[in-house]
Amino acid sequence: MTTALITGATAGIGAAFARRLAADGHDLVLVARDKERLQEQATELHDRHGIEAEVLTADLAEDTGIASVEARLADRRRPVDLLVNNAGFGNKGRYLEVSMADELRMLKVHCEAVLRLTSAAAESMRERGRGGVVNVASVAAFVPRGTYGASKAWVVQFTQGAARDMAGTGVRLMALCPGFVRTEFHQRAGMGTDNIPGWMWLDSDKLVSAALADLSRGKSLSIPDPRYKALMGVVKLAPRSLLGGVSSRAGRKYGPK
Numbered sequence: 001m002t003t004a005l006i007t008g009a010t011a012g013i014g015a016a017f018a019r020r021l022a023a024d025g026h027d028l029v030l031v032a033r034d035k036e037r038l039q040e041q042a043t044e045l046h047d048r049h050g051i052e053a054e055v056l057t058a059d060l061a062e063d064t065g066i067a068s069v070e071a072r073l074a075d076r077r078r079p080v081d082l083l084v085n086n087a088g089f090g091n092k093g094r095y096l097e098v099s100m101a102d103e104l105r106m107l108k109v110h111c112e113a114v115l116r117l118t119s120a121a122a123e124s125m126r127e128r129g130r131g132g133v134v135n136v137a138s139v140a141a142f143v144p145r146g147t148y149g150a151s152k153a154w155v156v157q158f159t160q161g162a163a164r165d166m167a168g169t170g171v172r173l174m175a176l177c178p179g180f181v182r183t184e185f186h187q188r189a190g191m192g193t194d195n196i197p198g199w200m201w202l203d204s205d206k207l208v209s210a211a212l213a214d215l216s217r218g219k220s221l222s223i224p225d226p227r228y229k230a231l232m233g234v235v236k237l238a239p240r241s242l243l244g245g246v247s248s249r250a251g252r253k254y255g256p257k
Contacts, residue, residue, distance in 0.1 A: 002026050002027070002081035002082065003026065003027040003028070003029060003078070003079065003080050003081055003082075004017070004021045004026045004027070004028055004029070004080070004081065004082040004083070004084065005028075005029040005031065005056075005069070005072065005073065005080045005082070005083050005084070005121075006018055006021075006028065006029070006030060006031060006084040006086060007031040007032070007058075007060060007069065007084065007085055007086050007087035007113075007117070008031070008032060008086040008087030008088065009028075009030040009031055009032050009038070009041065009086070010030070010032040010034055010037040010038055010041055012086075012181065012204060013086050013136060013178065013181060013204050013207065013208065014032075014084065014086040014087070015041070015204075016204035016205050016207065016208045017084050017086065017134075017208050018030060018041065018045060019045070019205070019208075020205065020208045020209065020212065021082070022045040022048070022049040022051050022053070023049055025049070025051060026051065026081075026082070027051050027052040027053070027054075028042070028045065028051060028052070028053045028054065029053075029054045029056055029072060029080065030042055030053060030054065030055055030056065031056045031057075031058055031060075031069055031087070032057070032058075032087070033057065033058070033059050033065075034057075035055070035057040038055040038056075038057060039055055041053070042054070042055050056068065056069060056072060060087050060108070060109045060113040061105045061108045061109050061113075062108075066112070066113050066116050066117070069113075069117055069120075070116055070117060070120040073117060073120040073121045073124060074120050074123070074124055076124060076127075079124060079128060080121060080124070080125075080131075081125075081130070081131050081132070082131065082132045082133075082134070083117060083118065083121040083131075083132070083133045083134070084133075084134045084136070085113070085114045085117055085118065085133070085134070085135045085136060086134075086136045087109055087113065088106075088109055088110055088136065089106065089109065090106075090148050091103070091106060091147070091148070094146065095146055095147065098147070103147050106147060106148065106151060107147070107151055110148075110151035110152065110154070110155060111151055111154050111155070111158075114135055114155055114158070115158065118133050118135065118158075118159075118162065118173070121133055122162070122166060122171055122173070125169075125170070125171045126166065126169045126170075126171055128170075129169065129170040130170040130171070131170070131171045131172070132171070132172045132173070132174070132215055133159075133171070133172070133173045133174070134174050134176050134211060134215060135155050135158075135159045135173070135174070135175050135176065136155075136176045136178070137152040137153075137155040137156045137159070137175045137176060137177045138152040138177055138178060138179075139177050139178065139179045139223065139232060140152050141153040141155065141156045141175075141177060142177075142232055152177075155175055156175040156177065156221065159173050159174065159175035159220065159221075160173075160175060160220045160221060163220035164220070172215055172218060173220060174211075174214060174215050174219055174220055174221065174222055175220065175221050175222070176211045176214075176222045176224065177221065177222065177223045177224075177232075178202055178207050178223075178224060178225075179202055179225065179227075180202060181202045181203075181204050181207060202224075202225055206224075207224050207225070210222065210224030210225070211224050
């Protein structure tokens with residue numbers, strides 16, 4: 001039986017990964033900040049699917065939190081076969097409206113934690129000749145808008161570059177780029193979502209199924225929905241200056257209120 005470690009496991013995409021992987025018979029290491037929610041989730045998944053669900057409380061905006069997850073990933077006695085770097089958040093406000101402390105906290109979680117945890121996992125996986133890493137990014141990575149999109153663009157570029165360097169080792173790395181997903185993400189950031197068209201919303205369970213299928217195919221980039229694949233195709237052809245104006249207007253319409 002294999003083991004998957006999921007950060008940001010208690011809600012949204014992370015919880016959907018936990019449900020799917022538990023149903024498929026994988027043991028889990030569930031990582032998040034809320035110990036009580038983690039324990040409730042672990043108990044439910046164990047009782048429902050008969051898998052072992054380990055709880056690891058960690059704040060990935062802190063060095064101690066990242067280090068504790070690194071140590072778990074590096075434990076050769078209890079190998080992790082799949083890492084899902086899902087933890088992340090958004091800040092309410094545009095550039096210069098968000099405090100520098102909050103901007104740096106986001107970069108810590110989205111970039112430094114992803115780099116360190118991916119590296120800890122990949123090193124151990126390379127020794128065994130197998131394993132996988134899914135780094136959750138966003139379609140925001142492909143449009144010029146703010147620190148959030150910039151951090152997710154880094155996740156995509158880092159993951160695809162690392163995947164190329166790890167080719168032939170048996171270790172697969174993939175950046176997952178969803179669009180709008182019905183999770184706690186926007187609520188936690190205080191962002192309004194009433195004006196987002198219904199067709200733009202994705203189901204987290206279907207998203208995870210598509211992502212795991214793409215990982216099994218060896219893809220280094222997954223945009224798990226035909227609607228967003230089409231949109232990103234248009235984005236590739238549109239001038240960057242036009243995209244900047246469109247994404248700015250979309251941010252005012254769909255973003256923080």
